[in-house]
Amino acid sequence: MSKLSKAKRDKRKKQAPRRPFARLNAQQPVQNHAVLVNEEGQVVAAIGLQDNEWLLAIGGQTMGNADNPVPMLAMLKHLANVQEKEGRKVTLEYSQALQQMIDDLAADEGKTADEYLAALVAEFEGDDAETAAEDADATAADDTATAAETEVPAADASSDTAPKA
Numbered sequence: 001m002s003k004l005s006k007a008k009r010d011k012r013k014k015q016a017p018r019r020p021f022a023r024l025n026a027q028q029p030v031q032n033h034a035v036l037v038n039e040e041g042q043v044v045a046a047i048g049l050q051d052n053e054w055l056l057a058i059g060g061q062t063m064g065n066a067d068n069p070v071p072m073l074a075m076l077k078h079l080a081n082v083q084e085k086e087g088r089k090v091t092l093e094y095s096q097a098l099q100q101m102i103d104d105l106a107a108d109e110g111k112t113a114d115e116y117l118a119a120l121v122a123e124f125e126g127d128d129a130e131t132a133a134e135d136a137d138a139t140a141a142d143d144t145a146t147a148a149e150t151e152v153p154a155a156d157a158s159s160d161t162a163p164k165a
Helices: 005-015 070-085 096-109 113-150 154-161
Strands: 031-038 043-050 053-058 061-066 090-094
Touching: 031 070, 031 096, 043 070, 053 070, 061 070, 070 090, 070 096, 070 113, 096 113
Parallel strands: none
Antiparallel strands: 031 043, 031 090, 043 053, 053 061
């Protein structure tokens, strides 16, 4: 081994172009495929694709992931309907790739894309109606139980609270 080998190696190292560090957990960027935007231009919710996994983000937080984004799109469409019923103006835009998935699934069932998506949205509206009915039943049951607890029988009331002469 020569006496100058270390010096030569160091010189080659300095002249070599810099290489970026390889990150072990480097994640691929998320590609947005559906975006729900309010009237101020703020993103309310989005569906994105990252490494063959579909992500649902609402309010800037990732809420879930799935292999099929179509139910998530139906959920966003239902959310848009709810927002519009409350008087807020929102727009839902989605990509051609997502539209193609909906078209393919709708064709398998013999429906149009709009009919297929409307059926999925109706499932969410049905869930909301069932939840509202259950809440109303629970409130009515609570009111009945509360009324029964506050009633005092008349015979007991007169004997316990009446002063004795």
